[in-house]
Amino acid sequence: MDRPASDAGREDAALALFWTVLHAPDGGTSRCPRCGTSRTFHRISRRRAYACDTCGTHVYPASATPFAGSPVRLAAWLDAAVMVLDSPGKIRPNRVAGALGIDYRRAWRMTRRLEEIIQAGGEDADLLGRLAGRWRDQGHSHSDPVPDPGSPEDRIRIAACRIMAQRGVEATRISDIAREAGVSNASIHYYFRSKDEALLAAFRWAGDQLHATLQHLRDENVGTLEHVRRLLELSIPGDQGVYEEYLLWLEAWGRVRRHPAFLDECARMSRRWTDAVLDVFRAGVEDGTFSPVAHIDEVCERYVAISESLALRATLGYSHMTARTARRLLARFTAEQLGIPISRLDPDN
Numbered sequence: 001m002d003r004p005a006s007d008a009g010r011e012d013a014a015l016a017l018f019w020t021v022l023h024a025p026d027g028g029t030s031r032c033p034r035c036g037t038s039r040t041f042h043r044i045s046r047r048r049a050y051a052c053d054t055c056g057t058h059v060y061p062a063s064a065t066p067f068a069g070s071p072v073r074l075a076a077w078l079d080a081a082v083m084v085l086d087s088p089g090k091i092r093p094n095r096v097a098g099a100l101g102i103d104y105r106r107a108w109r110m111t112r113r114l115e116e117i118i119q120a121g122g123e124d125a126d127l128l129g130r131l132a133g134r135w136r137d138q139g140h141s142h143s144d145p146v147p148d149p150g151s152p153e154d155r156i157r158i159a160a161c162r163i164m165a166q167r168g169v170e171a172t173r174i175s176d177i178a179r180e181a182g183v184s185n186a187s188i189h190y191y192f193r194s195k196d197e198a199l200l201a202a203f204r205w206a207g208d209q210l211h212a213t214l215q216h217l218r219d220e221n222v223g224t225l226e227h228v229r230r231l232l233e234l235s236i237p238g239d240q241g242v243y244e245e246y247l248l249w250l251e252a253w254g255r256v257r258r259h260p261a262f263l264d265e266c267a268r269m270s271r272r273w274t275d276a277v278l279d280v281f282r283a284g285v286e287d288g289t290f291s292p293v294a295h296i297d298e299v300c301e302r303y304v305a306i307s308e309s310l311a312l313r314a315t316l317g318y319s320h321m322t323a324r325t326a327r328r329l330l331a332r333f334t335a336e337q338l339g340i341p342i343s344r345l346d347p348d349n
């Protein structure tokens with residue numbers, strides 16, 4: 001967190017944020033209303049304005065926002081917005097007053113105004129969410145968030161996971177996720193810059209759930225063979241949780257070529273899964289349960305490759321590859337690779 005030390009520094013940073021979010025995504029160039037084309041702009045000291053380098057026209061970044069004309073500093077508005085969005089409907093004006101060092105009446109008016117904007121939804125609410133989210137990400141926020149177990153961020157991740165798995169990212173609207181999570185549109189914009197960011201968060205959340213399940217299995221100490229049977233169940237979509245996770249995988253894979261963050265995340269999750277499988281297989285070699293047909297590292301890679309392919313086909317809904325068929329094939333393959341009779345993994349086989 002690097003915070004500008006002075007109030008003037010924070011106010012400059014706040015104005016720069018309005019400028020960037022509303023007018024100049026690259027921070028320097030924007031369309032000049034008088035020149036009618038893209039121009040570089042510079043900040044004008046002692047005004048909330050930027051000027052065109054070519055014709056001198058002034059642009060006031062906060063002018064078309066709910067904060068236009070407010071005597072309150074933009075930095076204070078952003079601090080208050082972060083507090084309100086971190087704890088929707090729960091933030092009390094006295095906490096805003098204390099954190100921002102302003103009087104109670106002013107804090108009360110600001111809190112009420114921010115809550116009105118958020119409840120009304122629409123463009124102002126979206127803008128507020130985006131501005132406050134960047135303000136928090138940049139480490140400027142003076143808020144001191146209330147610990148909240150069912151945090152809005154978690155509710156949004158769970159909702160994004162469900163909705164995006166059901167409909168795909170293209171057909172998902174921010175308002176759908178907001179409704180499912182029981183939060184405002186502004187909250188979504190506050191936590192995520194884009195639908196892709198929400199997808200990435202949902203994807204990570206689903207991955208974390210899977211690994212929590214795997215950890216639980218390890219803690220339960222169910223024995224080598226039962227552990228492999230449970231891995232088989234988790235490998236092929238059948239129950240809703242695993243199915244949704246694979247649908248999210250499909251969405252994520254489709255984005256890998258455009259967004260490197262998805263490549264990193266897919267690779268990370270695949271690695272985690274491979275490591276978890278390898279742990280179980282190795283334990284079986286060490287306790288003498290398995291006699292693998294190749295080095296156990298390679299058997300593990302084969303398992304992951306085959307299971308991903310079968311799971312993918314079952315998820316896509318190929319008519320010849322039901323989840324049941326996929327599970328049976330994977331159980332046979334696994335038994336062969338680990339050198340055990342198939343009946344020990346799947347009594348129906």
Ligand SMILES: [Zn+2]
Pocket residue numbers: 032033034035036039052053054055056057
């Ligand atoms: Zn100009």
